[in-house]
Amino acid sequence: GNSVTQMEGPVTLSEEAFLTINCTYTATGYPSLFWYVQYPGEGLQLLLKATKADDKGSNKGFEATYRKETTSFHLEKGSVQVSDSAVYFCALFMSGGSQGNLIFGKGTKLSVKP
Amino acid sequence: KAGVTQTPRYLIKTRGQQVTLSCSPISGHRSVSWYQQTPGQGLQFLFEYFSETQRNKGNFPGRFSGRQFSNSRSEMNVSTLELGDSALYLCASSLAGGETNEQFFGPGTRLTVL
Numbered sequence: 001g002n003s004v005t006q007m008e009g010p011v012t013l014s015e016e017a018f019l020t021i022n023c024t025y026t027a028t029g030y031p032s033l034f035w036y037v038q039y040p041g042e043g044l045q046l047l048l049k050a051t052k053a054d055d056k057g058s059n060k061g062f063e064a065t066y067r068k069e070t071t072s073f074h075l076e077k078g079s080v081q082v083s084d085s086a087v088y089f090c091a092l093f094m095s096g097g098s099q100g101n102l103i104f105g106k107g108t109k110l111s112v113k114p
Numbered sequence: 115k116a117g118v119t120q121t122p123r124y125l126i127k128t129r130g131q132q133v134t135l136s137c138s139p140i141s142g143h144r145s146v147s148w149y150q151q152t153p154g155q156g157l158q159f160l161f162e163y164f165s166e167t168q169r170n171k172g173n174f175p176g177r178f179s180g181r182q183f184s185n186s187r188s189e190m191n192v193s194t195l196e197l198g199d200s201a202l203y204l205c206a207s208s209l210a211g212g213e214t215n216e217q218f219f220g221p222g223t224r225l226t227v228l
Binding site (some may be wrong): 109 | 185
C-alpha cells in the first residue's frame, strides 16, 4: 500500500543552521506530495506541496523537490529560526483514489535553540 | 474568514461511554475529513464527507461513525470508548476534496479515555 517514511526526531538545531528532514514514499502511481507543520496546541498547516515529478514546492524559506527516481521529498531550509520549532509532517495524496485521504509520515519534531 | 472550528477542545470520558465531536468547516467548504492523531500510530484517516455523503472511509472499526449536515458542519461519534481511543481528533475542510484543494485543519479535540 501507499506509505510515507520520515526521519526520526527530535531534531535540535541552533538558530541559522541548515535544516534537512528526509521523507521517502511508497505509492502505486504518481502521488501529490505535501509538507505540513504543526505548532504546539494547533492543527496542521500546509507548508508546501508538489504535484508532479521535479516540481519544487517552496514557502517561508522552506523548499522540497519531488524526486520520482528516489521517491523522495526532502524538506530543506537554509537558515532556521527559533520560530520554526514545530512538528513537520510529510504526506502524500493519490489522485483518482481515496478522496480526502492524506497519508502522513510519523512527523519530525524540530527544536531550534537561540 | 473564520478557520475550521472544533468543539469541544478537550474531553474526558470513561471506557464504555460514547462521545460526539463537532467540526465547523470554513464557509463555502463542502468537504470535511477526520483524522486521528496518536503518538504511536501518528495521523490516520478516519473518513471524509462531501455534500452530506460519506465519500471515503479509513480502516477503523464501526464504533467510529460520522455525518455531515446540509450546512457542511460535521460530527463524528465514537461509541463504546476504549482506552486506545485517547487521541487528538483533527478535522480538515476543503472546497471539494482532492489533492488540488488544500485541506485546512482545525485545532483538534483532545479526547482522553479513562
